[in-house]
Amino acid sequence: MAALGIAGAVAAPSSADATPTASASVPAVGGATSRTVTLVTGDRVVATTVAEKTRYTIDPAVPGDAAFQSYQDPQGDYHVVPALAAPFLGTALNPSLFDVTAQLRAATTAAESDAGADATTGAAAEVSPQSSARLVAALRQAVGADVQAGRRPGTTVPKLTGLPAAPRNDSAEPAPDAAGYPQRILQVDVTDRSGKPANGTAFLINTDSSLKFLNQITINDGVDRVAVPAGHYSIAFNAQTFDAKGNVTSVYALTQTDFTVPATGTVPDVVLNGRSAVTFKVATPLAATSQLANVLWNRGEATQPTTSAAVAVPDGGGGTMPDPSADISYQALGNIPFGMNPQPAPKVGTLSVEAQWIGGRGSYRYDTVFPATGVPDLSALRVTAAQLATEHDHYYTDPASPKQGGVEDLPWDYANPQPIAGSVVVPQSLPADVTEYLNVLPQFEWVQQVFEGDAIAFLGDPITPAAGSTTSIDWGRGPLAPGVGQHTLLPGATSAYSDDYCGACVAGANLSMNFSDFDDSTPGQQGNPNYAGGSPLAVNSSLSVYQNGQLLGTTPDSSTVSISDAPATGAKYQVSYTTSTATAQMSQSTSSDTTLAFSSTPAAEAGAALTPLGTCVGQSQSTPCLVLPVLNIGTQLAVSEENTAAPGAETMGLDIGHVSYNGTGSHAAITSAAVQVSFDGGKTWQTAQLSHTGAATSGDYTAAWTNPAADTGVCPSIRITATDALGGSIDQTVSNAYEIVKGA
Template identity: 35%
Template sequence: MTTPTGPRPRSTLSSSRLSTTGALALGVLVTAAATLGAPALAAQETPPGKAVLEVSDTRTVTLVTGDRVTVTSRSGQPSVLAVRPASHTSGNGSFLSFQDGSGDRYVIPAVAQPYVGRQLDLSLFDVTALAKGTTAAGRVPVTVSYARGAKPSTPTGLTLTSTSGTSARGYTTAASGRKLTRLLKQRIAADVKAGHRPGSTPLFTGVTSVGRTGASTKNATAGGGASAKYKLNILRITAEDRSGAGFNGQVLVTNTDDATRMSVVVPVDDGIEKVAVPSGHYSLAAPVVDFDASGNVTAQSLVTLTDLDVTGATTTDLDARTATAQVTAATPRPATADYAAATWGRTDVTDVADGSIDWAPTASAVTTDTTPVYVNPQPAATTGKVAYFTQWSGHGPATGDPYRYDLAGRLSDAVTADQRITVTGKQLAAVRQRYVRDPAASPDGIITSGELGPGLPAAFSAAVPQTMPARVTDYLSANNGGVWVQQSFPGTSLAFTSGDRPFTAGRTYTQDWARGPIGLGLGQYTRGPFGGSDCSACLADGNLLAYLSTTDSEADHDGGPSVYDEQPAAFAAQLYRDGTLLDDRPGNTAVYVDGQTAPDARYRLVADQDFSGDSTLSQSTTARTELTFGLPSANDTHSLLPAPFTCEGQSASTPCRVLPLLTARFDLAADDLNTSHRTTQSMGLDISHVTFGGAGSRAAITSATVEVSFDGGTTWQKTALHGSKGHYRARWSNPASARGSSPALRVTAADADGNGLTETITHAYSVAATTS
């Protein structure tokens, strides 16, 4: 029986906040998930009085099974997760997920579910904690506990580094995790063949548990539990899979009067769990997995119970056989499913009353292949509210006209008996996607898509393989407002994320990914960079923050390393005021200082990114951006940051203003490997200011130059530049001596207020060995 203790605070989605550490040192948490994989700005050893900056953004973590999850946070909480199975062979593409009352999210490969809470601790799958950690080369640190008297041995898929008594420490990697997955499937297959419940056979001999090093045990609880100050009742939960047998897994139990009283993931052992809970109203959610005799997943069932009254000893049943509604789609053109998900979010009475939409806790069933996902019909909530929605993605046949569908079902407070997403061509937006890659990169890329909308629970996005380069028409639904976020992992250690983009049904759009030259700068964000509403180039109450990210040709794309601890990338940023160094941040591309109120001060920001040590990149290997600027005027209404954007120091008396920083976007005439086959080269150039919701400097762009170097930056030659007001086209010649090489580019620009930009990119593009 599980008796959770210690209620946790309600999970809230707060904006960035300023706090003090030590006597004078300031600590700033800036949620800048806009930059997928941009260098994390970790707190450093800092003298008193100097700002310490920490940025929470998107990271890719490796699970003990070798699978990978890209975690993107909004205001410090996980928002969208893209799962990438270690293998796309049968039975390896299914996952389940929970988010507890504290906001931590757990992603569990379906093949591991029968052993989670038994020999595999739930902490191993806490992707929130994994994303906050720093480990070498994608390793997951683990601690192994042995039974008393058992001889310590090395479990399959683990590497041990030390042993002491009845415990040992070590780690897993992506490669070793695949060995663990094979063992899991073998054990499950043996159980199914013997007529036993999957997970009945011990995974490791003599091992009581394997958990993440440094984590408290999660086998009993994952989230807020019931406090001793409440009178407790015994809730008996029974659960069956689709064959009618009791299953080994987990169930999410939530108090819908007040989730801080109890929000807990409890283990179900042989189809039964008893948990002590306060009297009140509850909801239950359990992703149930079924297996065949080969250990492959044959189905997932997200079984939920919207309302349950507990006033004394209570028994309830979660039966996967009641999950009769399959998540499917009817599309205008033929398509084969490559992703399906059902997500159940549950709020309590307090959330509904105060209008907050954090939708914690949640439970999801996700498949990245053709494995079916089923749900059981449930009415609308009578206590609190349900936020339930589905997503389905599929690709068309391998023809000369590649296309795919990314569809989301309508957000609902009820689970209906019909889970088919039906759309017509008029209900879809067509996005012509151009996926570019570096010549040195692998052609095996990944793309993701997820719809965002008011009230949608923190959810998964479809992550599917995509051979690159490629041109694909992506049809997107608009059932929940049509705001989508998409990502591209173009076979390199770089990845790019779009801003929150609204797509209107019936319209056609174009979008390029990783199209070079790849630079370092800012952008124009209609609804904010992906990951939240925090301004990454703003000033309020003397607090000045500027955060640069890796850029491609799209104005609202941000990029950076997709797996931090495995990439040899280097970053640096410095901020000067009137020639005096104010902030110096090795390893970062952002600066933060407070006390900036002098209206006539002149600033210079220098930021560097260096991917020259990365074998997956041969182009745009380094970039340096220098920005000169002044503070926005108190009379400049155009720079006032609009809602819902926020920034540090903002209040009713101290509004936030967007800094007048210049940024460049390039439109190079090249193929889908960023390679030019031309003797006469051309490139479009847009010079503008960073904007958020349209707010930003309106100063006219007064000058621009483009220079090219064919000798690594030793000498430069100006190009012919035509255009005005920030819109230009440059032309130059690729000489015969440049064939098979990668020239450098340098762009300079200025506006009428004296703000300036210089951006230098080495190996900016490739010149083909033969040109025309």
């Protein structure tokens, strides 16, 4: 019997009052895994790892105004600190509570099942919506009292009860510090934006070598003194302001690209003036209000460490990162302004800055990014119409889903990738039609993700739109069904922002295949449970695989097939995949049944070799990836943006093709197709009228049928079957594919 490995998904927790802080690893798409950390404040962080690179998505607990600082600490751990929690770090709140990497490490230990264990066990702590709400209220009360009394925020000790234990930091590498070097005393003086002594934290890095010094320091009442070795340095300070109710009113960062600590003589103070910070705002062709400021500041050393000195540390998501740099991101959502002082490019070492700004009004939104080797004047940035690509986004939704969703737009400089990058989910009401304007830059690509409530996340293939171009994209348009898809890979696809793994390939004896559970009508868009949500969607699934008529295995809660000893001469396969879900947030596409038949001998067909931009399990220079001739279904059902249709005539565009990557894959002729519709839960079926819209064997059709009159909603099921000239076939049924509603 062939060796069959099947990767399964993890069911969502059943209790709304006790959600593990860190989830176990769950397959996303291809070679990706996604894991979720819920901070004690209720904010969620999703770590997605692809090709040993991890990206982080921050989903605020409450849509609206929010602010965070995220950074890589000297040990390589990734932290996300809400602005409200920052004044209490190291006093009322253990900084490890916001160490995402430590939470993920803890979730993979044997103590994972004991979420309430003591921190010394390395287990993840438990939080719940109720405990998070109590904590946030206590922090706001304490900060508000300090503001009213004119005290430094964080002076009042909040009344915290039931605070979970912080995870243990098990990183093997010690923090680079001044030990072993002659010491000089450096004084750092900081004033806030009103000219008063500031309070906050700062990262200090030796830019000759971060192994000499890279640490976080605390600025209290405008000053800190620290012992450091002589050399070249850089510093980044951040702080936040509050009102009398404990609400965050602004966040700002102050940096100095270069300064020197001399080996002899007087050490000059480093002076950071808060009044030099300018508010981040982009001038746009149409008036726009800020929705997100997201600034990455990555400061590196002058010389790369030798192999023996390099520090390769786990990034917590399953990947690794290089020797530590000062890698910090500042995120401000909604009406919270973000300010930063301009600074030149470095004289010693490297500096990469990516300033992303999203703003809009009503039905339009600008998404802009400005890369630089110094900190630009963030108040003087602008985009013109000639620099923009226009994208008309149509956000579909399930009538049962919450009307509040979110969007995530990720700019990725694949020519100059950063070691860590974080992004934030921007609130978006659903359904909606939004015109998005993206600024176009060389060697930048955009990856977009749309969150339909807490249920489903739709991830699109990376795009590089041309300036002046106009496109239209549907998100979440049903029926939603399992699939592998037809994808476009770009030069930067081998990143934590996208997935270059082939979802249906064979390389030598290694055959791999992966389903997404809820693919929508747009090619390349993959729908999967939203692990950023507070209550991740539980999908019950079963996967059966046959090789030359022999059952290799049937596994529940599984979406990925990996066969390590596929016959060299090829074989015939049948894969059956069923899914079902029961949740109050979904009334449509609630179950599916998909059966595929194909052969693993695609080499005889021209164009089967996977594009060089992709990869697969088992690939080597002598063993190329070949795309399996797996049939693929694309639909364009005529429905409203709540996936509803009126009684009477109904149509659906139908595209039968094959799994492909940049066009590589099978191009075998489509020999048959059929569509059936059931209005009684599958008891009886009606055959739809099918007409060609292209060549007879192209696989392009229009299906037509009649929706019956209905006083209350009727949710039809749709069954699609097709065959190709290679003997391959697909048979897919989606239950509750859409809803018939009068007046839709």
